[in-house]
Amino acid sequence: MADTITIRTDEETEHALDVLTREGTSRSAAVRQALLEAASRRERAGRMRREVLRMDLGQPDGVNVAEELARDRAGER
DSSP states (O other), X not given: OOOOOOOOOOHHHHHHHHHHHTTSOOHHHHHHHHXXXXXXXXXXXXXXXXXXXXXXXXXXOSOOHHHHHHHHHHHHO
């Protein structure tokens, strides 16, 4: 049997539940679906971040951006 959880709602979460249950979905089903979708989005975002970090950046172009910014900012003082 599934575990039961209790959540404390506020005005914002009650509104969200109203939106999610407007077409007859039960509150429990709406919360379960929202949890599953949120977890899926978070996992997908994590995969995307890892893919970006593994991307080949190619050959350096010889531009040291940090050095250029420091030089530009030194002129602002």
